[in-house]
Amino acid sequence: MTAPLLRVGRAVPVRLVCWSLLEAGQTFLLGYALARALDAGFLAGDARTGLWWLAAAAGAVVAGAYGTRRVYEVVADLVEPVRDRLVAGVVARGVREADPGALSGLTQQAEIARDTLAGLVLVSRSFVFTAAGALTGLCALAPPLLLVVLPPLLAGLALFAATLRPLARRQEAFLAADEALAAELGEVGPGLRDVTAAGAEEQVAARTGQRVDAEFRAARALARWSAVRVAALAVGGQLPPVLLLAAAPWLLAHGVTAGALVGALAYVTQSLLPALQNLVHGLGTGGTRLTVVLRRLRPPPDPGPSPTPAAEVTPGAPALSFSAVTFAYGPASTPVLDGLDLVVPCGGHLAVVGPSGIGKSTLTAVAAGLLHPAHGAVRVCGHPVPGARAAALRVLIPQEAYVCTGTLAENLGLLRPDPVPGPELLAAAETVGLTPLLDRLGGPDAPVRPAALSAGERQLIALTRAYLSPAPLALLDEATCHLDAEAEARAETAFATRPGGTLVVVAHRIDSARRARRILVMDGPRTAYGTHEDLLRTCALYRELVAPGEAAGSQPPLAL
Incomplete structure (x- = not known):
């Protein structure tokens, strides 16, 4: 390595x-x-x-x-x-x-x-x-x-x-103890309120103390x-x-x-x-x-070529399905998702809207397998989430786009096992709207300095990278929030019309909802689902979200 x-x-x-x-x-x-x-x-x-x-x-x-x-x-x-x-x-x-x-x-x-x-x-x-x-x-x-x-x-x-060799062995033991302590704190930190509510302070403190003591012993052995x-x-x-x-x-x-x-x-x-x-x-x-x-x-040994994601899609299965999914940030917390049933067919285009902080990003994280529901089942193209097959069939683009130092082509090909052919890369850049930035930087082989890019330019690179990935399901979690309305429309249209692709987008503007075939309105434990016209007639919250833009002729963000 x-x-x-x-x-x-x-x-x-x-x-x-x-x-x-x-x-x-x-x-x-x-x-x-x-x-x-x-x-x-x-x-x-x-x-x-x-x-x-x-x-x-x-x-x-x-x-x-x-x-x-x-x-x-x-x-x-x-x-x-x-x-x-x-x-x-x-x-x-x-x-x-x-x-x-x-x-x-x-x-x-x-x-x-x-x-x-x-x-x-x-x-x-x-x-x-x-x-x-x-x-x-x-x-x-x-x-x-x-x-x-x-x-x-x-x-x-x-x-x-x-x-040097004994030092290396003891250094590895120290890092293993540090990883174990980091994992323990990662579990304990978000659940401190629930630990207190359940009266489990002593048990959690004892278990965490054991991790701290193990790291201390490893550090002392290294120091000898x-x-x-x-x-x-x-x-x-x-x-x-x-x-x-x-x-x-x-x-x-x-x-x-x-x-x-x-x-x-x-x-x-x-x-x-x-x-x-x-x-x-x-x-x-x-x-x-x-x-x-x-x-x-070092990454694990390469097991050899794997089947393409398209070959792993279960025939007839929807691109994304939630079955009675319940998720809360702790046992005593109010559920963010409460018995949610949702089906997004292959080739579908779903927009998720709702007030700020209502759980839209949580829904995409659960769909991506980053968060695990307390109850219910999530499947991507027929495969259970979390799981390696489901992970290979979806790509999540968060609000804060990551761009690494290297060439533009290297950045765009991060989700591909092999380098992206030049014509395919240029075609994807044109479709998503990256071509002006590509030309300004000097072509696919031009070096990229992340600090020199704006937030919107980094989002365009991340969107094009996801567009080039082999995963059919794209989850856009406000991934276009730093783009103007025209650039956002172009990027979303590219994903919605991608051959064999399915799009789930956390909407940032009203037009994102209008472009979608179906809309999911989140309002705490309550949800509404339908087309733009259906929800205008049946969902009061959706009318409140849309009304300012309808009245003024503008396209404001959906968040309240």
Whole structure:
């Protein structure tokens, strides 16, 4: 999974290496210039030469600082697309498969992966180029210096490498405990009122406390390995300067100058030790976390090609059916849906209207399988909800549209197993009304920056993505609220006339209801169902919702 996630152009790693070489040059000159300033300058009685070498070292520090700043920019270009791909994968699994780990994956693990990958790249790159610059400098000053510095450095690295596997195991145990705690809190939080009403505070507190204690134990086991990291750091970074001082008489006797010895101490204390500290703490914590998180976010193995959704539709079954469905946000709460019976035939077009907060979005969430009714049955194309087959046959477009960093074609093809052919993509964009935005961005292969798009533009991308999906049932939960009336009409008409498609739309304007073949009016536990003309005659609430627009000739939102 790591290789596709790190898919970047050649320019990014090339830039990273170039700016890192600038830092390596700073490291090399730090010790070498100091040694030359002493041997050829101050100790030889030539202060001017000594000052020139010190000035060269100072200039290298300034250049290295500039290189470090540019390195951070390159690392951002490397890790932000990785985070977007991880989030897209987590959201897809959470929506399609009701993955219980999606909450922790989206809110914590994807962010852990982004942050730790950035830290891992920075510390690993810094250690490699710093060590290369320092060791090259030691060899240039006097090869015997390497005999003192290199063995403990390698021993410290080997000891540190031996801790990585145990750290990874304990990190995975910690993340598993965190997921369990997040799932527990996700269940307890929305039902606190019902817990209090039922007098179950002690039982719920005890169960939640067990989850908290399990995460604490996992975190403590992870922390114990910090002692081994400290030992590795002591051997690899703090032992070399001690050995240099202890071996100073032998080194001076074998041709090492005083300036070279001082330069070697500078290499060890000012370059190798800080770089090793960053590597041990960064890679020891962040590297193992990244490995575990990527493994836990890896999608399940592909079972191979599956039948197309059209082949899974039960012959003669309606596109959506509710049978005596009751749903409430808690056992003691007033039902939002109370014994609801509803049938939407294949190819149908239903608009759901009602006052704001009455439960229209709840109905679409129940239809999509995101919420589970207390009683009754929901089916999509004959398959029970929730279920993998039903999930493959419906697509839900919420009010807040998600757009990821990538090309426009990648965004539009997120719900397709294979890339969308160019002609089909362009035809869908024209039908839904995305063509002006597509042309402005520069075509399907143009990069998309979500922050640069308006809410309406993001909705058009999400609508076109849903239009291109193979799912026959489209659930639009105020998915056009940021579009003007003309763009909304075009998008809804596209879904209503999609071959083999069925549309259920939470209406935002009166015209949405007029365009629908059937309308469901929600009024708490009461509902009314029929055509626009039928409901004007028989439903007082519908007349109230429609009356302002009828009188003024405008098309206001339906919500009261």
